[in-house]
Amino acid sequence: MKKIYLLQVLLFAFVLSYGQVNQVIDINSGTASSNPRNLFVHNGNIYFSADDSSGSNSGGADLGAELWITDGTAAGTSLVKDIRTGSSGS
Numbered sequence: 868m869k870k871i872y873l874l875q876v877l878l879f880a881f882v883l884s885y886g887q888v889n890q891v892i893d894i895n896s897g898t899a900s901s902n903p904r905n906l907f908v909h910n911g912n913i914y915f916s917a918d919d920s921s922g923s924n925s926g927g928a929d930l931g932a933e934l935w936i937t938d939g940t941a942a943g944t945s946l947v948k949d950i951r952t953g954s955s956g957s
Contacts, residue, residue, distance in 0.1 A: 892941045895919050902932070913937050914947070916957070933957055 894917045895901035901917040908914075918932040930949050934957065937944040950957040 891937055891939060892944045894935065894944075903935075911938065912943075913939070919946070931957070 893901075894903070899920060901919060903915050903917040906913055906915045914934060914936050916932045917935045918930075920929045920931070930946070931951070933949055933951075934947040935944065936947050
């Protein structure tokens, strides 16, 4: 049991020391957060919910929280679909 615990602690320390988080794109430009959540990895892409209330990355309209995709680059980050029209979000 101690070996498993030690392995978990070492793995966590390794991830913290070598892991790096970078902002790929500012989905909701301005002072408000896009509040990305519900991240799901599929075929090397990350799908997530985010709110572009400023409309800066969704054609100028406030769509609310909708489905987005990223491949980890700014050029590869985009709105998948406005699933529920209006500013309420999906």
